[in-house]
């Protein structure tokens with residue numbers, strides 16, 4: 001299976017990549033602005049500020065988008081966003097029971113492709129899906145397929161609705177139309193902390209999704225720096241170095257990664273080591 005390396009295998013070198021990362025510092029700041037706007041509104045119901053709507057178009061939600069160049073097309077779609085979206089209530093995920101997503105993995109992939117044309121978005125979904133499956137085998141093996149489908153679909157709506165206040169709320173609609181178990185929407189909504197009306201990560205699969213999404217983007221960018229472009233060359237030292245270099249893949253939110261570690265009861269080194277192992281096991 002193709003890895004996250006695919007998009008830039010042909011042309012990128014380290015200096016070019018870091019330059020791009022630097023340019024996207026503005027995007028990261030815009031995302032923080034958007035969050036601040038959302039948090040100011042305790043009810044979560046006020047309209048998204050104009051600055052949030054505008055700046056989110058320039059921001060890159062994750063390192064995946066950072067690398068994909070998706071931000072270039074964002075301004076064309078973000079104009080649809082006009083307010084903070086309030087999700088319909090969804091059932092939280094119970095522990096210790098067999099879960100049925102009410103969609104097969106293949107149909108979920110077809111659904112992702114229905115709303116995403118950029119190959120990088122498909123690859124990002126598949127990568128996070130594989131990481132979720134890897135962790136499910138450790139923590140919740142009977143539900144590995146459910147975890148994988150949640151990882152695959154976590155950014156279902158992002159390509160067409162690039163607005164943090166709508167992200168995953170629109171996905172809920174799309175999933176409902178497709179007859180998917182509403183628990184899948186519940187899980188994926190927990191990875192968007194920018195819309196404070198959304199549920200928070202509580203189940204282990206939600207905590208893992210939160211951590212795997214952002215960090216897998218940074219790891220993918222690090223792998224692309226290696227001459228081999230191989231995940232097998234990943235190591236803690238180079239990942240830590242790139243994590244500390246805020247100019248590198250600047251669209252990848254370090255605070256979000258730190259929060260992912262905390263959610264999973266790990267320090268940063270612990271999360272890095274775990275995710276390096278998972279990434280190596282699930283990517284070439």
Ligand SMILES: [Fe+2]
Pocket residue numbers: 061154155158167191192
């Ligand atoms: Fe997302």
Ligand SMILES: [Fe+2]
Pocket residue numbers: 062064124154155213
């Ligand atoms: Fe993502």
